[in-house]
Amino acid sequence: MKINKFNSEKKLINYIDSYNKKFDKIFLITSPPIINLYPFIETLNTKIIICEEGERCKSINQYKKIIECLVAKGCNKKSLIIGMGGGTITDLSGFVASSYMRGIKHIFIPTTLLCMVDASIGGKTALNFNNIRNLIGTFKNPEEVILYFNFLETLNKSELVNGYAEIIKYGLIMDDKLLELIEKNISSLIISSSNKHIEHIIEKCIKHKIDIVRNDQFDDNIRLILNFGHTVGHALESYYNYTLPHGKAIIYGIKVASYLSYEDKSLTKADYTRIDFLINKLNLPKLKISDLKKMEKLIKNDKKNINNQLYYITLNKIGKAKIEHNYNKKKIINALKIL
Ligand SMILES: NC(=O)c1ccc[n+]([C@@H]2O[C@H](COP(=O)([O-])OP(=O)(O)OC[C@H]3O[C@@H](n4cnc5c(N)ncnc54)[C@H](O)[C@@H]3O)[C@@H](O)[C@H]2O)c1
Numbered sequence: 434m435k436i437n438k439f440n441s442e443k444k445l446i447n448y449i450d451s452y453n454k455k456f457d458k459i460f461l462i463t464s465p466p467i468i469n470l471y472p473f474i475e476t477l478n479t480k481i482i483i484c485e486e487g488e489r490c491k492s493i494n495q496y497k498k499i500i501e502c503l504v505a506k507g508c509n510k511k512s513l514i515i516g517m518g519g520g521t522i523t524d525l526s527g528f529v530a531s532s533y534m535r536g537i538k539h540i541f542i543p544t545t546l547l548c549m550v551d552a553s554i555g556g557k558t559a560l561n562f563n564n565i566r567n568l569i570g571t572f573k574n575p576e577e578v579i580l581y582f583n584f585l586e587t588l589n590k591s592e593l594v595n596g597y598a599e600i601i602k603y604g605l606i607m608d609d610k611l612l613e614l615i616e617k618n619i620s621s622l623i624i625s626s627s628n629k630h631i632e633h634i635i636e637k638c639i640k641h642k643i644d645i646v647r648n649d650q651f652d653d654n655i656r657l658i659l660n661f662g663h664t665v666g667h668a669l670e671s672y673y674n675y676t677l678p679h680g681k682a683i684i685y686g687i688k689v690a691s692y693l694s695y696e697d698k699s700l701t702k703a704d705y706t707r708i709d710f711l712i713n714k715l716n717l718p719k720l721k722i723s724d725l726k727k728m729e730k731l732i733k734n735d736k737k738n739i740n741n742q743l744y745y746i747t748l749n750k751i752g753k754a755k756i757e758h759n760y761n762k763k764k765i766i767n768a769l770k771i772l
Pocket of ligand 1: 464466467470486487488491518519520521522524544545546547548551552553554555556557558559567584585586587588589592595679680
């Protein structure tokens with residue numbers, strides 16, 4: 434998989450259009466806010482397919498509509514799919530590309546910070562089903578991920594915070610230097626994307642994800658550490674019926690997993706305090722989780738729960754994650770009180 438970077442709209446347009454030499458047709462899947470913010474997309478020599486906004490696009494219904502559209506417009510084995518948007522669009526368009534005619538080539542152009550550092554890398558595709566996150570999906574790597582950092586300029590503070598959820602995750606599980614950089618600059622990083630560190634941070638995270646995925650494409654072993662914060666995070670997203678964005682849900686999940694690492698005495702009090710201090714700077718509201726039974730059920734639906742044995746990711750120290758086998762789900766439920 435190639436990673437390519439562009440810093441001029443003209444060069445980006447020329448590059449995307451040059452794909453017409455290699456492919457019979459190009460289908461670009463995106464959503465209304467992105468087209469509205471970036472009118473140049475409509476000038477591209479591609480067939481645009483617009484899907485619903487946000488998590489709603491990762492549904493069987495949206496998938497069906499897109500497949501119908503591809504059939505109607507003559508998409509074939511020699512066509513290319515481009516997923517241009519946040520992680521919801523890349524998850525959906527990756528799934529479309531991996532299943533249409535048993536798989537056709539695709540590329541991603543991530544437009545959110547979260548998608549640049551995480552969702553566009555690693556080849557996991559996904560749809561949600563019956564309120565279960567990412568239940569349906571495949572593994573298929575894009576041919577290429579195209580980074581155009583200017584997309585970050587239109588992200589609001591809330592979307593930047595969502596991106597820092599996954600960035601903080603990389604720092605905590607495998608890169609203490611990255612975490613230090615985030616700690617030193619967090620106040621300015623979450624206000625604006627025009628920060629001298631941003632490109633370095635994005636490229637570091639991409640490199641970490643590629644390194645992990647190269648060693649474990651199918652989530653059997655080391656890739657599991659990328660799920661740090663995701664057991665509780667995914668359950669919270671379902672609990673709040675996807676009104677809580679993925680990134681913020683993961684921050685709450687990271688809070689719980691860090692607390693449990695400290696309670697289990699694998700993380701020192703000093704490290705735990707550091708993490709808590711950093712998370713507090715993100716100013717997330719306190720949660721009221723009244724239906725703990727529902728949360729327990731949602732945690733049981735986690736894909737890392739196999740034969741009722743939950744793989745759960747904790748920390749040994751800042752920069753070092755640990756995969757726990759058969760983790761006690763009751764402990765996780767009890768820890769939700771800290772949220
Ligand atoms: N496949 C993977 O490995 C992987 C990894 C992490 C997350 N994910 C998935 O990614 C999704 C979350 O991704 P996300 O946070 O990007 O959410 P998202 O795709 O919903 O985008 C967030 C919001 O930002 C808007 N937006 C997108 N680009 C913009 C821009 N340049 N300027 C202004 N607004 C813009 C979108 O319209 C949307 O409202 C979840 O569904 C999650 O499951 C997948």
